[in-house]
Amino acid sequence: MTLKELSELLGLSPTTVSRALNGYPEVSEATRKRVTAAAREYGYAPNTRARSLATGRAMAIGHVIPISAKHEMVNPVFADFIAGAGEVYSRNGYDMLLSVVPDEDEVDAYRGFATKGNVDGIILHAPTLNDPRIELLNTLGLPFVVHGRSSDTDGPYAWVDVNNTRAFQRATDFLLDLGHRRIALVNGLEHMDFAIRRRAGYEGALAARGIAPDPALMFAGEMTETHGHDITRALLAGPTPPSAILVSSMITAIGVRRGMEEMGLRMGRDISLITHDDELSYFRNGADIPVYTSTRSSVRDAGRKAAGMLIDIIERRDTPREILLEADLTLGQSTGPAVTV
Amino acid sequence: MTLKELSELLGLSPTTVSRALNGYPEVSEATRKRVTAAAREYGYAPNTRARSLATGRAMAIGHVIPISAKHEMVNPVFADFIAGAGEVYSRNGYDMLLSVVPDEDEVDAYRGFATKGNVDGIILHAPTLNDPRIELLNTLGLPFVVHGRSSDTDGPYAWVDVNNTRAFQRATDFLLDLGHRRIALVNGLEHMDFAIRRRAGYEGALAARGIAPDPALMFAGEMTETHGHDITRALLAGPTPPSAILVSSMITAIGVRRGMEEMGLRMGRDISLITHDDELSYFRNGADIPVYTSTRSSVRDAGRKAAGMLIDIIERRDTPREILLEADLTLGQSTGPAVTV
DNA sequence: CATGATGCTCAAAGCGCTTTGGAAGTCGGG
DNA sequence: CCCGACTTCCAAAGCGCTTTGAGCATCATG
Numbered sequence: 001m002t003l004k005e006l007s008e009l010l011g012l013s014p015t016t017v018s019r020a021l022n023g024y025p026e027v028s029e030a031t032r033k034r035v036t037a038a039a040r041e042y043g044y045a046p047n048t049r050a051r052s053l054a055t056g057r058a059m060a061i062g063h064v065i066p067i068s069a070k071h072e073m074v075n076p077v078f079a080d081f082i083a084g085a086g087e088v089y090s091r092n093g094y095d096m097l098l099s100v101v102p103d104e105d106e107v108d109a110y111r112g113f114a115t116k117g118n119v120d121g122i123i124l125h126a127p128t129l130n131d132p133r134i135e136l137l138n139t140l141g142l143p144f145v146v147h148g149r150s151s152d153t154d155g156p157y158a159w160v161d162v163n164n165t166r167a168f169q170r171a172t173d174f175l176l177d178l179g180h181r182r183i184a185l186v187n188g189l190e191h192m193d194f195a196i197r198r199r200a201g202y203e204g205a206l207a208a209r210g211i212a213p214d215p216a217l218m219f220a221g222e223m224t225e226t227h228g229h230d231i232t233r234a235l236l237a238g239p240t241p242p243s244a245i246l247v248s249s250m251i252t253a254i255g256v257r258r259g260m261e262e263m264g265l266r267m268g269r270d271i272s273l274i275t276h277d278d279e280l281s282y283f284r285n286g287a288d289i290p291v292y293t294s295t296r297s298s299v300r301d302a303g304r305k306a307a308g309m310l311i312d313i314i315e316r317r318d319t320p321r322e323i324l325l326e327a328d329l330t331l332g333q334s335t336g337p338a339v340t341v
Numbered sequence: 342m343t344l345k346e347l348s349e350l351l352g353l354s355p356t357t358v359s360r361a362l363n364g365y366p367e368v369s370e371a372t373r374k375r376v377t378a379a380a381r382e383y384g385y386a387p388n389t390r391a392r393s394l395a396t397g398r399a400m401a402i403g404h405v406i407p408i409s410a411k412h413e414m415v416n417p418v419f420a421d422f423i424a425g426a427g428e429v430y431s432r433n434g435y436d437m438l439l440s441v442v443p444d445e446d447e448v449d450a451y452r453g454f455a456t457k458g459n460v461d462g463i464i465l466h467a468p469t470l471n472d473p474r475i476e477l478l479n480t481l482g483l484p485f486v487v488h489g490r491s492s493d494t495d496g497p498y499a500w501v502d503v504n505n506t507r508a509f510q511r512a513t514d515f516l517l518d519l520g521h522r523r524i525a526l527v528n529g530l531e532h533m534d535f536a537i538r539r540r541a542g543y544e545g546a547l548a549a550r551g552i553a554p555d556p557a558l559m560f561a562g563e564m565t566e567t568h569g570h571d572i573t574r575a576l577l578a579g580p581t582p583p584s585a586i587l588v589s590s591m592i593t594a595i596g597v598r599r600g601m602e603e604m605g606l607r608m609g610r611d612i613s614l615i616t617h618d619d620e621l622s623y624f625r626n627g628a629d630i631p632v633y634t635s636t637r638s639s640v641r642d643a644g645r646k647a648a649g650m651l652i653d654i655i656e657r658r659d660t661p662r663e664i665l666l667e668a669d670l671t672l673g674q675s676t677g678p679a680v681t682v
Numbered sequence: 683c684a685t686g687a688t689g690c691t692c693a694a695a696g697c698g699c700t701t702t703g704g705a706a707g708t709c710g711g712g
Numbered sequence: 713c714c715c716g717a718c719t720t721c722c723a724a725a726g727c728g729c730t731t732t733g734a735g736c737a738t739c740a741t742g
Contacts, residue, residue, distance in 0.1 A: 001456070002728060013692045018730060028690060045456040049399065050728030053390045053697050060438075067428060076623045079420035083408060086441025090450075095459065096439040097401075100427025109431075115342070115386040117698095118436065225595075226625050251623060254566075254595055258632075261602055282417045282592060284567050291599075343698060354722045359700060369720060391698030394727050458728095 001044045010038055021046070048095075060095040061085075061310060062119035064110060066103035075126065076251060077299050080280050081147060084303025085123065092311050094120075107136060114140040121310045123147060128191045145310040147302060150193050158313060158321040160306040164194050167295035167327035168201030168246065171274045174293075174329060175244045176209055179338035180272060182217065184242040186231055186252055190220040198248060198276070217242055228252035232259025236271075243338045244272035250283055253292055257334075272335040276327070290332035297327040342385045351379055362387070389436075401436040402426075402651060403460035405451060407444035416467065417592060418640050421621050422488060425644025426464065433652050435461075448477060455481040462651045464488060469532045486651040488643060491534050499654060499662040501647040505535050508636035508668035509542030509587065512615045515634075515670060516585045517550055520679035521613060523558065525583040527572055527593055531561040539589060539617070558583055569593035573600025577612075584679045585613035591624055594633055598675075613676040617668070631673035638668040 007017040012031070020027045020035035027035075038044075052058050063085075065078065082096070089096050097119050101109045110133065113119045121143040124133055130152040137144045138155065146159040175183050185202050188195040203213045217235075221227045228247060235241055236259065247253040253275035257267050265271045277285050277294035279301075285292050305323050312319040348358040353372070361368045361376035368376075379385075393399050404426075406419065423437070430437050438460055442450045451474065454460045462484040465474055471493040478485045479496065487500040516524050526543050529536040544554045558576075562568045569588060576582055577600065588594040594616035598608050606612045618626050618635035620642075626633050646664050653660040 003730095004728075014729080015692055015694095015731080016690080019691090022730085024731095026690065031690080043452070043456055045453065046730095047394075047728055048457045048459040049390050049394045050697090051730075053388075053394050053699085054728080054730040056697075058390065065424065065427065067424060076417070076420065076621075079417065082439065083406065083441055086406065086439060087408060090440060090442050090446075096441070098423065098427055098437040098439055099431060100424055100437070101431050105431075111384070112386065115384055116389045118389040222623075224623050224625060226628055230628070257599075280417075282565055284565060287567055287571070344700095345698075355699080356701080356722055356724095357720080360721090363700085365701095367720065372720080387700095388698055391727090392700075394729090395698080395700040397727075 001042050003044075003046065006035075006038060006042060006044050009042070010035060018046075058118050058120045059093060060097045060119045061089060061307070062097045062099060062113045062122045063125065064106055064113075064122070065098060065100045065125070066106045067100055068103045076280065077249075077278050078125065080278065080300045081125075081303040081306075083281070084298075084300035085307035086303075088304050088307035088311070094311065107133070110136055110140065114142050121145070121314045123306055123310060127193050129193055129196060131193070143310060143313045145306045145313070147306050148193050151196060156321070158309055160302050160309060160323045160325070162194075162297045162302070162325045162327050164197035164327075165201040165204070167276065167297070167329070168198040169205045170201075170329050171246055171293075171295050172202045172205035173208075175246070175272060175274065175335070176205065176211075178244075178272065178335065180242075180244040181211065181338070182214070182240065182242040182244070184217040184235055184245045185219065186228060186245060186247045186256060187218070187220045188223050188248045195220060195248065202246060223249040223252045225251050225255035225258075228255025228257075229259045229262075230255075232256045233263065236260065236263040236265065242271075244274070244335070247273060247275040250275055250277050250280065250285065250292070250294075268334045268336050270339060272338070274335060277330075285330075286332065290330055291334065293332040293335040294330050295327040296330045297325055301325075342383050344385075344387065347376075347379060347383060347385050350383070351376060359387075399459050399461045400434060401438045401460045402430055402648070403438045403440060403454045403463045404466065405447055405454075405463070406439060406441045406466070407447045407450075408441055409444045417621065418590075418619050419466065421619065421641045422466075422644040422647075424622070425639075425641035425646075426648035427644075429645050429648035429652070435652065448474070451477055451481065455483050462486070462655045464647055464651060468534050470534055470537055472534070484651060484654045486647045486654070488647050489534050492537060497662070499650055501643050501650060501664045501666070503535075503638045503643070503666045503668050505538035505668075506542040506545070508617065508638070508670070509539040510546045511542075511670050512587055512634075512636050513543045513546035514549075516587070516613060516615065516676070517546065517552075519585075519613065519676065521583075521585040522552065522679070523555070523581065523583040523585070525558040525576055525586045526560065527569055527586060527588045527597060528559070528561045529564050529589045536561060536589065543587060564590040564593045566592050566596035566599075569596025569598075570600045570603075571596075573597045574604065577601070577604040577606065583612075585615070585676070588614060588616040591616055591618050591621065591626065591633070591635075609674045609677050611680060613679070615676060618671070626671075627673065631671055632675065634673040634676040635671050636668040637671045638666055642666075 003014050007014045017035050020032040086096050099109045124144055124146045127146050127148045127150040131150040134150055134153050134157055149159050149161045187199055206213050219231050245256055247256055260267050260271055267273055274293045277296045278299040344355050348355045357368055358376050361373040427437050440450045465485055465487045468487050468489045468491040472491040475491055475494050475498055490500050490502045528540055547554050560572050586597055588597055601608050601612055608614055615634045618637045619640040
């Protein structure tokens with residue numbers, strides 16, 4: 001069913017039908033009613049490709065997911081972010097275009113979005129320190145919003161981020177208040193901007209109490225369960241194990257906990273743990289009482305906010321271009337006063 | 342940069358340029374070289390919308406992710422499936438279109454795909470018993486592939502599935518061989534087809550040894566960590582706890598394990614656990630020696646297979662329309678002989 | 683009654699591409 | 713030297729929609 005067919009059926013011109021459907025004022029209320037009723041009856045919906053060719057708007061937002069041959073890994077945070085963003089897209093009539101590419105082709109993927117004109121905007125994921133993709137997107141001239149920030153990148157760009165520095169500084173402070181002095185940090189890969197900031201928060205809190213950060217207590221790696229487990233085993237088997245561990249992801253924290261328990265330590269009593277919790281929908285941190293004490297910020301909500309901002313930019317609405325979300329510090333059962341081992 | 346501009350630059354007609362770029366034989370090799378070089382130089386890529394309007398092919402595959410208000414939950418398996426499928430799409434020049442909708446709008450989303458013509462095919466996720474969406478898609482006439490199957494649905498449809506029945510039957514058999522008699526089943530929601538089949542495998546294995554399934558040992562629910570934990574606590578606190586637990590997902594198994602350990606039981610020694618493992622990239626089952634004994638099947642690989650099949654169907658290639666993957670039964674540290682409690 | 687304003691509708695152009703149906707140009711065979 | 717067969721290229725139509733610019737009634741106003 002095309003617009004032309006529908007209009008012939010109604011005895012109207014395509015123009016009028018189009019205007020009726022798109023809410024233009026030049027068409028009488030009676031005609032509009034008649035048209036929309038017919039459209040519903042015959043199941044007519046304008047062809048997206050034709051429409052966007054005519055309007056110049058793709059009505060779609062692009063996301064690029066790089067797949068690395070080295071660490072074959074899809075960020076678990078991604079699924080929840082997508083869900084949040086996707087909600088907002090559908091509500092506003094946008095589609096979401098996902099491009100899964102080998103990471104060496106990532107730049108081409110962005111270029112492709114721009115030249116092939118199949119999206120109106122882009123969300124940039126997982127920015128690194130001084131991320132070159134930001135400049136690329138700026139030169140491509142396609143609206144975009146970054147989920148996270150990129151330190152050392154100058155020039156303005158739109159972003160939605162959690163206050164990672166503050167969150168980890170508060171978490172560290174809290175552990176220090178409980179009497180912990182040897183606090184380990186199990187961080188994400190430290191070319192990632194969020195990891196850099198978390199580390200800065202951690203080190204800042206230590207420094208404020210005159211404690212020099214111990215490199216032997218600081219780790220960076222992929223945020224998998226296994227990684228958390230292995231590091232914890234190694235740490236606890238060492239000569240001077242920490243009394244508390246600060247972890248960058250719930251998933252890693254699960255592994256850390258497993259390591260602790262395998263070493264015969266009871267989490268929350270013998271050793272403390274604070275994790276960052278992205279509030280992944282399928283990985284709730286306990287029911288009523290959280291299992292883990294955590295710095296908490298909903299990644300799904302970040303997705304919604306980023307999507308909303310991007311649509312605002314595309315549609316030239318005047319709204320803030322920077323959103324900094326504060327993480328809550330939520331008390332769970334995984335922390336307690338430092339015990340002298 | 343449009344085709345017309347490029348052709349003027351080259352002193353050729355748009356027709357010739359288009360044909361050169363699309364590999365038609367009517368254009369000389371010399372011209373083709375000249376055209377492709379110019380295209381590269383000026384960064385020309387055909388506008389997707391215009392092209393697909395002209396060809397009638399959207400060069401995109403649609404996925405619908407329903408978001409439920411009740412159980413706000415994005416299937417974690419989804420991310421990995423998407424990654425696998427997405428790989429194949431990009432390699433074949435297809436885009437992936439994700440539609441995140443409230444689940445009451447799911448039917449509309451499929452209808453929308455069909456009438457708005459923005460996809461050439463659809464992947465159907467998480468089929469239930471006698472899933473009405475299959476008939477819907479059949480009447481819509483859009484090529485589709487189901488990830489999973491739908492029992493009680495007659496009429497052929499294309500699918501990629503794991504042999505869930507066989508996997509759980511084997512796992513149960515294995516536990517029985519180890520002397521276990523009271524084996525609990527922590528399953529996914531049992532309107533889901535995969536859960537029905539897993540239960541059938543479990544019950545079949547028990548029946549083969551003359552053991553009547555005990556309803557008090559069978560559970561169905563969302564496959565979250567918390568759910569596994571809570572069920573396990575309840576089970577182990579009961580009068581006649583099981584000596585082994587069969588779990589439908591790694592994530593749930595993590596919770597089950599947590600419950601076991603909280604109750605003072607050592608997994609693999611005091612109590613056994615077998616889980617199904619979808620081989621999620623961020624949730625490896627141990628490094629060299631698997632932590633959990635598991636029925637194992639890569640969901641990412643299923644994604645690749647489903648995507649490949651769908652593209653074959655769209656492009657009218659003649660390939661099998663049904664793929665049944667066998668899950669491995671991988672031995673880990675979570676199982677051992679039954680101990681009399 | 684003439685005039686302009688207003689409300690409703692339409693014809694036609696154009697978005698950027700593919701593709702059909704030729705039309706020139708080239709070449710070898712009769 | 714002519715003719716058919718290729719080879720190489722092009723003009724123009726068409727994909728399904730939006731949107732510009734007008735046209736035709738109808739209505740209130742001076």
